[in-house]
Amino acid sequence: MFKLIRNRKYWYIISIILVVLSLASIFTFGLRFGIDYKGGTLITLKASDADLKNKLENTLQEQNITPFQIKDSGNSEITIRTITLDNDQHNKLLQSLSSTIPGIQETSYDSIGPVIGKDLTNKSILAVSFASLAIILYVAFSFRKVPKPLSSWKFGVLAVVALIHDLVITTGFVSVLSHFLPWMEVDALFITALLTVMGFSVHDTIVIYDRLRENFTRHYHKGIEVVAEESVNQTLARSINTSLTTIIVLTALLLLGGTPIKHFIVVLILGIFIGTYSSIFVAAPLLVSWHTNRGVGK
DSSP states (O other): OOOTTTTHHHHHHHHHHHHHHHHHHHHHHOOOBOHHHHOEEEEEEEOOOTTHHHHHHHHHHHTTOOSEEEEEEETTEEEEEESOOOHHHHHHHHHHHHHHSTTOEEEEEEEEOHHHHHHHHHHHHHHHHHHHHHHHHHHHHHTTTOOTTSOHHHHHHHHHHHHHHHHHHHHHHHHHHHHHOTTOOBSHHHHHHHHHHHHHHHHHHHHHHHHHHHHHHHOGGGOHHHHHHHHHHHHHHHHHHHHHHHHHHHHHHHHHSOGGGHHHHHHHHHHHHHHHHHIIIIIHHHHHHHHHHTTSOO
């Protein structure tokens, strides 16, 4: 049996280092926000011209449309992200591109103002906050029959602490990647990925907590640390296998899927990996530490 709970101080040190480095990265590098949040125009063009990207860059510079970002979307399509364009600027750009690149077609056009972007930012923060509160209430209610001296609220609060741990570290990794990779950005899909990670992580944590509750009900005389050690080891294979199979599928999508969802899949892979780590090495050990440090028993 692995001594995962007994060696919890080492997992705490690793987690603290990762959180500190993640926060340092976020404050140093920041995040590359997509059009969903900072506003701008997104245009997808299709043409068979081999020199399409260079011609687009020259046309945008001639039209004084800066800054801009050009990304290959596959299937002879290229996506342009730039400042918000009004109708006149948009039409003038299309006319110039049509004269320079014969046969070019606009397959999609979206323009988001800064007000909408700010509103989406507020809604994203609200969504994550509401999900965290709902998890605390749900877990506390589900574990309401946990035997004393354990408290159901401890399960709920620590499940969310583990989630915050996951979100901070995942966001820190995204901050580093977005600093070096132009396709890694924060948009609506990023928030969707974080919410998915939250659901996956708390599900894994609840499985471990539920086994701990069952074992503690039957063997409370052993003490919380011994019971937690047994519970984590009993669910260890299940947690790793579930996460591993999910990551394998996501890796296949990353290698074979299209560019537009690449950043979404990367966030899921990072989040699920970190969420599995926190469920095993953070959530359960924290419950033991909180319980024993209050002098309730070991």
